[in-house]
Amino acid sequence: MGRTALVLGAGLGGLVAAENLRKRLPRADRVIAVDRAAVHFFPPSLLWLLVGEREAGDFSRPLEHLARRGIAFRRGGVTRIDAATRQVDIDGETLSADALVIALGAEYAPESVPGLAEAGLNLYTLDGATAARDALTGFSGGRVVLLTAAPLYKCPAAPYEAALLVEDFLRRRGLRDAAEMAFFAAEPQPMVVAGPQVGAAVRGMLDARGIAYRPEHQVKAVDAAARRIEFTNGALADYDLLLYVPPHRAPAVVREAGLTNEAGWIPVDRHTLQTKFEQVFAIGDITTIPLKMGRPLPKAGVFAHGQAETVAANIAHAWTGKGAPRRFDGYGMCFIEAGGGRAGVGKGDFYAEPTPQVEVRAPSLFWHAGKVLYEKYWLYRRF
Ligand SMILES: Cc1cc2nc3c(=O)[nH]c(=O)nc-3n(C[C@H](O)[C@H](O)[C@H](O)COP(=O)(O)OP(=O)(O)OC[C@H]3O[C@@H](n4cnc5c(N)ncnc54)[C@H](O)[C@@H]3O)c2cc1C
Structure with a gap:
């Protein structure tokens, strides 16, 4: 048996x-x-x-x-x-x-922030990303806001990649000048655990693309009718299109x-x-x-x-009794899509002490091709 x-x-x-x-x-x-x-x-x-x-x-x-x-x-x-x-x-x-x-x-808990689910589109679900794609396709100008609704969420690179890809999308459609872009983050810097060097590199990418970055802004509530976000530090932000990463649990x-x-x-x-x-x-x-x-x-x-x-x-x-026992070593790498067919990469030892040792490589066509190949390989290998 x-x-x-x-x-x-x-x-x-x-x-x-x-x-x-x-x-x-x-x-x-x-x-x-x-x-x-x-x-x-x-x-x-x-x-x-x-x-x-x-x-x-x-x-x-x-x-x-x-x-x-x-x-x-x-x-x-x-x-x-x-x-x-x-x-x-x-x-x-x-x-x-x-x-x-x-x-x-x-699982996602957008309902834990009053008004968030009604006001914005959830980048982390298939339905939300599809609705966001449709909204971007019909977009003619205005204020686009990206928001992380809590500091702890999966794939710390993803909302930053989303911001860079959306910026690229608008530029390719000749709409960049008609759009103001801002990123309000609950966390103090991009990809906090990967360290200050990685954070500065990602922040540099946002700056270079004219995306205003506002870290340490914890959303308190969103007023869908007024299209206004209220933060716990008293700040307010207006938006025409709100793309968010929900709180997780x-x-x-x-x-x-x-x-x-x-x-x-x-x-x-x-x-x-x-x-x-x-x-x-x-x-x-x-x-x-x-x-x-x-x-x-x-x-x-x-x-x-x-x-x-x-x-x-x-x-x-x-x-x-076969094989040898293994230990998970905390090593990891992730691609950072930057738009324009380029991606950067961050990789290193997250178990290193006292802080993770992570290095970042600048965006290139090579890393983007690596990410595309990995997607194909993942699906081929498992199905
Ligand atoms: C937009 C986006 C981009 C990302 N990009 C990257 C990336 O480039 N690199 C990277 O490393 N990570 C990335 N991630 C993160 C990555 O997807 C997750 O970290 C990963 O999926 C976690 O795997 P998991 O098995 O723990 O959970 P999941 O992959 O979320 O799997 C959990 C499964 O459990 C099922 N489930 C949950 N509750 C129940 C229940 N009660 N009964 C039955 N089934 C249930 C769900 O249906 C789901 O299929 C990204 C995530 C997002 C959203």
Whole structure:
């Protein structure tokens, strides 16, 4: 009788975990991936959709295709997790697991800021990015505001990439002079955890493109009728088009399972991703890993990916004795789309102490091509 590895969430982390478990475990062992969505989409491509360079179908795939790779896909909502017994309810059915990998990501809470959801467009969802693309296509001039509604959000580069891509989009359409652009950030600088050098480089890109940058502006409320944003420091900003990154939180099911800490995320061992329960691991955006510099490891697909490989290798090693135990090392890289077919890159050791050691490379055609190739590879490799 084989064992069961149950992967909750088939996003970036869950897909890599399921694939690596399948590759490493004997056929008699089951690998089951669960997701409430029927279709996977590659989140970084939302930024290209925003500026009309992709349609949703270009970067979406049905999750039932996982069966071709020997992974059982169970579509459904995870409604209860009993971490002590490794039992999980999925739409009323209970599944038991010998190992549990929780990769349910972060959910969005735009409603926690009064007026935000009615007033603006959420850059981080397929519907929101599509609506933003339509609004930009019909845009004829005015004030475009980008806003991060809380300092902690996934992919710290993404809203900055969005700003640069939108600026490029407007310029190519001859509308740049008719548009005033501003970026109000809840955080003190771009990509805070990557350090001051990376922050200054990204800020320099915004400055060079005439995008006014206002850090440490925490939104308090938005008045959709007056098209006005109010910040906790008393500042006000008017907009004609508001594009925002919403506040994030862990899905209710893990908060209710007693897996989260006071900040609302799942604490894990920084090298093995084990939770406080035996054979229960958590990876990706749902976790929190404190760094010496005082902020947690950023939420990013690149880390979810590395953590998934580590967890899969360690489960397989524990069950089969094959392979060597692995440790997640905190190394990561990310592309920074700059528009005009160019991207920069930031990469380094985020576990370095006392501060992460991250270097940044200036935008070039080469890195943009790398990002495009990676998108194709991701979809080909997994579906
Ligand atoms: C616009 C944008 C651009 C980005 N660009 C980059 C980039 O260039 N590089 C990078 O490294 N990262 C990037 N990211 C971040 C990256 O997408 C995330 O960090 C990554 O997806 C995290 O993986 P995850 O597995 O933890 O969660 P997700 O990929 O969010 O997967 C979570 C899955 O769990 C499912 N789920 C949640 N709750 C339930 C439930 N109760 N029941 C059933 N299923 C459930 C969801 O449907 C989802 O499929 C970007 C993100 C965005 C939005």
